[in-house]
Amino acid sequence: MPFTSPSYIPKLPFSPPDSVPVHEFLFGRESSAKYGRRHSLSASKPPFVCGVTGQSYSAVEVSERIELLARGLASELEWQVNEADAFDKTLAVFSLNTIDTLTVSWATHRLNGISVPISSLYSVDELAGQLKKTKCKGLVTCAPLLDAALSAAELAGLPRTRIFLLQVPEASRRGVSAPEDMKSIDQLIDQGRGTPPLSDLAWEAGRGAKQTAFLCSSSGTSGLPKNVMISHRNAIANIMQIVTYESTYQPLEPELCLGVLPQSHIYSLVVVSQASIWRGDGVVVRQGFELGQTLKAIQYHKIKRLWLVPPMIVAMTKAPRIVESYDLRSVRIAAVGASGISKEIILAFGDLLPECKVVQGYGMTESTGVVCFGNVEDAMTGSCGHLYPGYEARLIGEGGKDVEAYNTPGELVLRSPSVVVGYFQNEEATAEAMLEGKWLRTGDLMEVRKSDAGHEHLFIVDRVKELIKVRGLQVAPAELESHLLLHWAVAEVSVIPLPDERAGELPRAYIVRATGAEKGDEDALRKQLRKHVMDVFARHKHLDGGIEFLDQLPKTASGKIQRRVLKEKARVDLEARKAAQAKRLNAINGSKTDGVKRPETMEVFDLSSDEDEE
Template identity: 45%
Template sequence: MVFYPPPWVPKLPFDPPDSITIGEFMRSEIYGRFPIAKSRNPFTCGITGKTFTAAESHQRSDNIAKALGKIMGWEPNVDTEWDKVVGVFSFNTIDYLSVLHAVHRLSGIATPANVASSAGELEHQLKSSGAKALFTCAAVLETALKAAKGAGIPEDKVFIMDLPYHSKKLHFQTVDDLVELGHALPDLEPLRWFKGQGARQVAFLCYSSGTSGLPKAVKISHKNVIANTMQYFVYNSVARKKIGIVTQVNLGLLPFSHIYGLVVVAHAGTFRGDEVIVLPKFDLLEYLQAIERFKINQLYLVPPIVVRMLSDRDICKKYDLSSVRLVFTGAAPLGKETVEEFLKLYPAWKIGQGYGLTETATVVCATSEHDIQEGTSGSLVPSVRARVVDPDGKEITTYNTPGELLVQSPSVVLGYLNNEKATSEAFFHDEDGRWLRTGDEVIVTKSAQGNEHITIVDRLKELIKVKANQVAPAELEAHLLSHPAVDDCAVIAVHDDRDGEVPKAFVVTPASMATRKDEDIAAEIMKHVQDHKAKYKWLKGGVEFIDVIPKSPSGKILRRLLRDREREARRAKGARL
């Protein structure tokens, strides 16, 4: 049984264009974007108020492209995109998209990196992607330089993004320097792309944790992002038309390096003429001040921020948040109880959820303001088809029956870079076309209005989601096994009131450690992770010592049994599960 978007969802007005860059799509009104002259300023700094009009942002991007081409010796129609890969390792800035689109103007590839990455993790990304240059910011410059050196990127190919916190002059060229340099250079020649090139050419290499080992590079084409921008734009147009919203002000707090922030917030939002108030990182007071100052209408959040607002409700009440109409959460499910508690605090707000993956770049389903069913991730967006299958691959044809979600969409990505095994495991073809195995267990239900909704039940891939970040247990387990105090181990997700999910390690120690105190060994193990892994991968759930790791006859870790053990222990303590 194939599931489709509900009848109220409009079809796309035309097939997503497949022969242009994302930047050209975003600035050309012939593809349906909101008129530039009537659009709000696309990006405004939520701390300083600094902003550019849409036309100014486009010009800055053009100038950055000219300067980057001059410095790197790159031309738009010479060499392949793989010769022009640029890393971006920075907190959110109002020039973030301008830099990405500048790389595309040269027919290159941008690889956004999680700002929480360690130097080793960033070096892996720069090396595996083949990056030749790196944009970063002062706040993470030390990490960036260490990784760039390891990846063979010279310091004169490292450029600085402007942040409101850091005004100190550095001996690196800044984005403003590139804009000034590009202004004095002749225009670049037009790109000469053949038909279909945008569907086949990689625009972004976004790194996904997957289920094991180091993060995998997901190959996202120009058409993938263009398609999902159209899908989300058309999907939302119905509700916005019903309530008379033309353009609005959105929160731009989620990292633009993450697929949720990159496509949903930065691209889809500005395509429809909205303004995005950019915050480089989450600080509760700055967040609340920005909502009040800029009269933000829609908050794009992750569940831990909702939980934080509930725990600090007395602080939140000191700010005028009456401009907010809609809260949209993603990256992890938001529990029904949390939704109900949040609505008691802000009864005038609407709360919706969405679901997507890096591999679907981004949105598969989302909640519409006019058809909210608490606890679900909403309905399929235009041009998405879905199937649900049981563990044997047999299609499930009934509602409320759990199974793995398979997805077909023009936004489904090209595959994984240099990893045919992972690509063949995740993507497959049948008589109905190309499908993605999401690895997520879902049920399909019907709302009061009779529309099909998707509810995420569990993650078959075992990923741990810490805020907007993904942690692969197998990656941490491999690292833990390199410590002499670890004979065997397993990592699962446990609940944390601040961060939502966090990793916890179950460890079997060798006989040689029998005379040592557990707390001393645990401290060493936790430091071992802290010294080598990004902060969101730290074992904030703690370390517990057990006699044996439960495994199947084939050797697979039975995490379910460990989760049951954890659940019973927390229940005995009266703690939240």
């Protein structure tokens, strides 16, 4: 049984254009008249505002900076607009959030190239691997990440002359200064002022639906990370879907929203950044989530919408006195995505910001962002909301048959103009993810339930795919397992998610030791294995859920590891530890822990650093 957006949600006003690059859709002269942009460039908020310094550029200035930066990059990289294949003009962006990060991507598109956003959490090895896989011809980074960028570029064979720097506020530079011999994005823009105009893009009809705009890393439904080919039309489609859906409750006047989520992630790349621009809104950009500074920015800029992941909401609820010391009356909506959040946390957050509505959503890189989101006009506790206009959904049950009833689980499959082209140089993974009829497998078990108003809502029941979500960031078990098996002491391993109140989930490894390692010091071996992972992978992929040694892993008769058994074991062990901890606290305090006031905490989520947390 196919599901679509409820009847009270408007349909897309027109089919997403397939012959225009995303930057022209957002900033072109015809964007208001031809594509129905809600506000002209001159009437829009500055697309990005620095949440530290307050620096910004108007929408008109950003449009000009895209063109000038494209000229500067063309000169440095020796790229011609209508020559060479797009995959021969790939430019990586490995940086903390800045007000010019997306300008780099759009300038790349202006040159008929492909933008490769890379998480600033990546280790040197991960970054080098991504540069090689995507065949990047240049790299844009920032001073705090320069050492890692230079090391990775050397491993990938990328010369220093093809590395450029984005400007970050002094407070976020970690004491690092940019070297004088490396060109900044501002210098390239100035350089562009003295170069001849570029040729127009010579696109034939339908080019935007086929040409990749962004190569974004994702683990898909299972296995190792893969690079998702997101076309220009895919990005435009999701932008249109978001803005059309929100027209039922979103004020017409432009407003400011919070931009602390990493701009390399699909959530911030499309949903927060580019959809906001299409609305005429502005994004207040910060380099990470530090509670006090974030609240200060919300208060100062009178931000109305917060784009968050669950750990950020948890941090706010655990520090009520800090939150209450700021004037947050401007906030009207807190949109939460990337992983689930409990009813109790939502209620606690509501006590802190009574005028703010919390809406939860669901999406994935392969859908170019959001699939469904809660709507303040028809809220339903625990729901991921309604499907966005332009989406068709089915639930596939056992035996591959469609689920025909409500409140019955099945794997969610999707069809939409925002569903991506496929995986870069990985036809096998593409064939596995894309079913006949251009339906995308999500790997997530869902139910469709009706609200009191009779509208269909999607509820996540379980995750079929094996991904672990740490603070909204993907961790592929297969990637960690493959690396752990390289260690001499590991014979077999399974990495599963351990529930965690702050992070959502943490990677936990169950390991069978190899011959010769069975009788050694377990604590010493744990330290070795932790370091084995820490030396190679980004911070969120470290084994913070712990390492446990087993004599054997639970398996089916056919030899497949039973991850569900291990997940249940992890859950039971976690509950036992919590009970033991509560008992100790009761003994210390001489009273029930329910009566103990939790201390105020200052939470910092450095979503943009590959350094270890203390």
